[in-house]
Amino acid sequence: MKNVILTALLSVIAVVSGYVEELDDKFNEYRRNELWLVEFYAPWCTYCHTFEPIWYEVGAELKSLGSPVNVGKMDTTLHTNIASELNIRGYPTIKLFKGDLSFDYKGPRTKDAIIEFTNRVSGPVVRPLSSVQLFQHVMSRHDLIFVYIGGESFLKNEYYKAATEYIVYTYFFSASVKVLPKAVTLQDVPVVAVFKDGTYYLYNESNGNLSSWINRERFPSYFQIDSFSLYQMGEQSKFVALAVVDEKNPSEESIRYKTLMERLSTEYRDHYKSDYQFGYMDGNEYINGLIMGEVVMPSIIVLNMTIDGYFLPESKIETIEDLLLFLNRVLDGSATLLGGNGYLQCTKRAFFKAKSTVVFMFQTAPVFSCFVVGLPVGVVVMVIWGTCTAVPVDDEKPEEGATASPGKKAKELQPDNTEKTSEAKKED
Template sequence: MRNLILTVLLSVIAVVSGYVEELDDKFKEYRQDELWLVEFYAPWCAYCHTFEPIWYEVGAELKSLGSPVNVGKMDTTEHSSIASGFNIRGYPTIKLFKGDLSFDYNGPRTKDAIIEFTNRVSGPVVRPLSSVQLFQHVMSRHDLIYVYIGGESLLKKEYYKAATEYIVHTYFFSASEEILPKAVTLQDVPVVAVFKDGTYYLYNEFIDGDLSSWINRERFPSYFQIDSFSLYQMGEQSKLVALAVVDEKNPSEESIRYKTLMERLATEYRDHYKSDYQFGYMDGNEYINGLIMGEVAIPSIIVLNMTIDGYCLPESKIETIEDLLRFLNSVLDGSTSLLGGNGFLQGTKRIFFKAKSTVVSMFQTAPIFSCFVCGLPLGIVVMVIWATCTAVPAYEEKPEEGATASPALDAQGKKANELQSGSAEKTSEAKKED
C-alpha cells in the first residue's frame, strides 16, 4: 500500500511538474529536433509498475540538472504501431532518441545508472581531452575509457564510427600525445588505446583485426563483478565467461579462494586467454539458476557460453590455479561436456521456465494487480462455461396451459387428436361386429 501511494504521488508530481510526459502518436513528428529519453511500457506489466517511481525520479533529476533531454513514457497497448516501428519487444524498454538515431539502454534499472547513460549518449560521441588535469579527472571517474591519439587519419574515421555504435556502453575521447601520463609509451601515432585495469592496451590492426571488433572485445575490465545486465551484453561477444559464483554478504573461505584464483588467472594469463575468456565473479546464484534452469552451488566455478545459452561445470573440485587452468583448457578443447544450449527441447523448456518465473515474479511484486490480470480472463471463461451448462434448450421449454406453442404444434396436436378419435371409432365398430 505504501509503494502504491508513493507511485501515485510521484505520478501526480511528475505530470504536474512536467518531469515525465505521456507520449502519443505525434511523438514521431517532433522527436527529430529534440533529445528524448523514453520508457515504453504496458499497463499489465508488473515490472513496469515496480519501475515507475524510479522513472519519475530520473525525470525530476534530469530536470533539476538542466539537462536538454526530455523524459517521456508511452503506452504500447494504445500506440502499438509506434511500438512496432521502434521494434519494442519487452517491457519496460528504454530508448534515447538523438536526431535520426536511437540508442537502447540495457543496464541496471537504477536512477544513477540511467542518468549516467543519458549524459553519456546525449553528449558528443567523442569528447576532447585538452589538458593533463582533465585527463586525470576522467581517469579517476571511469574504470574504462577509449582514447584516440593523433591527428586526422582513416583510423580516426573508423574510431568515430565505432564510437557511435558503442557509446551506449562506455566513453570515447580524443587527445594529443602531450597530455598523456608519462607512463604511456607510444611506438607510433595515430593510435587507439583502452585504459583499464590500472594500465593501458594499444590497438594493433595486424594482430587485433577490425577496430570495431577489438573495441567490443575490450569493453569490459579483465576481471570485475558481473551482474545480469553485463552478462546479458556478453552474449554479443564470442568469448566464454568464466565465473566464480559466490555469496558476498557471507563469504566463506572457499568463496574467497575462488575469487582470488579467478582474479589471478585474469591478470597473469590475460594475453593467453584474452580472445577466449572473460573473467569475473557474481554475487548469488539466482540469475545463473534461471539461465541454466537448475541449481548452482555457492560457491562454485562455472563457464558460460552466452551465445548458445550453454554452460560447463568442473568434474572435480578446483583447489589450485593449475586445477582451474586444466578446467578452462578442457572447455576449449571440448573434453568437458557442454550442457544446456538452445536446441528445440531446451528452447521449449526455457519458454515454460521463463513463463513460470514471470508469473511468480508478478505475484511477488504486485499481487493484487496480478490477481486481477490473471483472474479476469479466467472469470470470463468460467462465466461462459457456466452459462453454457445451465442454459435450457428451446425444445425442452413447455408451453403454458391453454397456450399453443406454434402453428406446427397446433397442426400436429390436431392431427394427433383426429388420429385418437379415429382409433376410438374403429374400436366401437369392432365391438358391434363381435
C-alpha cells in the same frame, strides 16, 4: 497498498511538475528536434509498475541538473504504430533519441545508472581531452575508457563510427600525445588505446577490425558481473568464467575462487583474452534461472551465452592448475556441455520464465496480478458456462401441410408418431 499509493502520488507529482511527459502519436513529429529519454511500457506489465517510481526520480533528477534531455513515457498498447516502428519487444524498454538516432539502454534499472547513460549518450560521441589535468580527472572517474591518439586519418573515421555504436556502454575520447600520462609509450600514431585494469592496451590490425576489438575490450578483464552485463556478453563469442559467491556471507572457499579468477585474468590474459571473460557474480538467482536449476554457492561455472549453455567442473577446484585444466577442457570440447538452445530446452525455458514471471507478479503486486490473471480466466469460465447451459434449438422440420397458428409452437401442432397412433386407436 503503501507502494501503490506512493506510485500514484509520484505519478501526479511528476506529471504536474513536468518531470515526465505522457507521450502520444505526435511524438514522431518533434522527437528529431529535441533530446528525449523515453520509457515504453504496457499497463499490464508488473515490472513497469515496479519501475515507475524510479522513472519519476530520473525525470526529477535530470530536471534539477538542468539537463537538455526531456523525459517521457508511452503506453504501447495505445500507440501501437510507434511501438511497431521502433521495434519495441519487451517492457519496460528505455530509449534515448538524439536526432535521427536512437540508443537502447541495456543496463541496471537504477536511477544513477540511467542518468549516467543519459549524460554519456546525450553529449558528444567522442570528447576531446585537451590537458594533462583533464586526462587525469577522466581516468579517476572511469574504470575503462577508449582514447584515439593522433590527427586526421582513416583510423579516426573508423573510431568515430565504432564510438557511435558503442557509446551506450562506455566513454570515447580523443587526445594528443602531449596530454598522455608519462607511463604511456607509443611507437607510432595514430592509434587507439583502451585504458583499464590499471594499464592500457593498444589496437593493431592483427586484432581484427576496430569495431570488433572495441566490442571485445569494452569490459574490464575481471569485474563483478550482473545480469545486465552478462546479457550483453551474449553478443560476443567469448565464454564467461564465473565464480558464483555470496558476498553477504563470504566463505574461505568464496575468497579462493574469486582470487583464482582474478589471477587468471591478469597472469593469463594474453593466452585467454580471445576466449574468456572473467568475473564473479554475487548470488545465484540469475544463474539458477539461466540453467533452470540451482547452483550451490560458492562454485565455478563457465557460460556460453550465445547458446545458453554452461559447463560445471567434474571435480573440486582447489588450485589454479585445477582451474586451468577445466578451462582448457571447455576449449578443446572434452568438457560436457549442459543446457543449450535445443527445442526441448527452449520449451522448458519458456515455461520456466512464464512461471517465474507469474510468481514475481504475485509477490510484488498481488492485487493487480489477481486482476490481470483473473480477468481472462473469468472470461473463459463465462464462455464455457454459457456454452454448456445454452438451450439447444429444435431443428425438426414441420410436416408438409402443417401450419402454425400465432402464439403456438410448431412442436405443439406436431404430436409425435406414438401420440397419433393412440388417437387413431381410440377413433377405431
